[in-house]
Amino acid sequence: MVGGSDIRRIEEREREERYNAFNKSANDRKRVLYWIGFLEGALSSRRIEAGEQPAILAESEKFADFFDDPDASDLAEDIRSRCFSSEKDMMTQLREIIADKSNELGNASTSKETDELNIFLGFCAGIICDGRVLESEVRALRNRFMRSERLREEVAFYPLCKAVEEALADDMITEEESEDIEEWLGQLVGDGYADTGFTNIGNVAKLDDPILDPETIELKDSVFVLTGPMRMGPRAYIEKEIKRAGGTMASRATRKVDYVVISSTASRHWRTTHFGTKIERARELIEEGCKLRFVSEVALEKALSGKG
The missing domain is CATH 3.40.50.10190 (BRCT domain)
Structure with a gap:
């Protein structure tokens, strides 16, 4: 016969399982959105820059590890095997992956605003992945901010938004302005793969307490x-x-x-x-x-x- 305490333990375990399943689903969605944004960021200069291909390879391998994703696996294999006939060919495949992943996600999210923030974080990581920020990428950032009131209102993005606006005020980007924007991007998503050799996708960790004295x-x-x-x-x-x-x-x-x-x-x-x-x-x-x-x-x- 099952007693009251046993029933409570079963109910608690079931709640914990539902909670864990919800968190896993939310984290999985966040990683997919981040991956979509990352590819969009890498494409924002309308070309594949020299340092971007190794970063895209590393991130695609990491994404494939998370989800056993065939598109990411195929992309990684094509990059390793140098199968792309041209830069345009590779860019076309990246756009197809973005479209496929967006369609797979559908509208299941309970928060479109959260989705937008996670895509933007991925977008920032895609821009900085090669360790530098081009004028075309700064303009792409400004376009994202201009199209989204939600991004402009987010406190964490405000310094980046301000740096982008100030840099483009005279319609040209100096090296110092580019470095300043790179710093703010790094503050949001970490330094690029070209600088660290580490992927960014899916990083979640607890900050150790710093020295205060x-x-x-x-x-x-x-x-x-x-x-x-x-x-x-x-x-x-x-x-x-x-x-x-x-x-x-x-x-x-x-x-x-x-x-x-x-x-x-x-x-x-x-x-x-x-x-x-x-x-x-x-x-x-x-x-x-x-x-x-x-x-x-x-x-x-x-x-x-x-x-x-």
């Missing part, structure tokens, strides 16, 4: 990595201050790095939804036993100013 930061002979645009000033200024204090800066997390600085302008929600690859790599190194630590930008700023 400036007195615990050893500046002299330490190596620092910055994860995004910093409130305290441009990278050149921060690098100068770190060098003045006896430290050095690196462009990415390695075993030689002591501190990875978490920008105070970053949103915890957006970082943990599509995790920055510098932070993800740092976490892997920490798990391997490396000395590396996360540190908040505020703590670093106080340490550099001697206010710790």
Whole structure:
């Protein structure tokens, strides 16, 4: 005979199973939307750039791993085998995949706004995957913002939207403006595959607590990595201050790095939804036993100013 406590345990297990099934479905949809956006971003310059093909190959292999997806597997195999007769041929296949995946998803989502945000995050990753931002890609970003009030209103996208608008105010893009936009893209979705060798699709992780006490930061002979645009000033200024204090800066997390600085302008929600690859790599190194630590930008700023 089944007692009341047994019934409650069964009901709790069934609720947990339904919850897990819902989360899996939502995460799967997010990854598909991100994949669609990624391909759209890679196509936004209306060509396949030199650094994009390796990134598309890596992302397609990752997507195929997630879903055993034949389209992604075929794309990866065609890239590896150099089967495309021309750049146009490859672009045509990417557009066909986008159309097929969009049709497969249909209108099942409970939130079209969430879908739009996930596609846009993928779009940003597709633009930055080769490690640089072209003028045509900046214009493509502006077109996305102009077409969508939802994207313009999202607080996490506001700095990128503002940087794009300011860069195109005089109808031309300087190298500094391009780098600024690249920084904001990296803040949203992580640095591109060309810079890190890591795929972006599906990254979900928990941010380790950063150092908050400036007195615990050893500046002299330490190596620092910055994860995004910093409130305290441009990278050149921060690098100068770190060098003045006896430290050095690196462009990415390695075993030689002591501190990875978490920008105070970053949103915890957006970082943990599509995790920055510098932070993800740092976490892997920490798990391997490396000395590396996360540190908040505020703590670093106080340490550099001697206010710790």
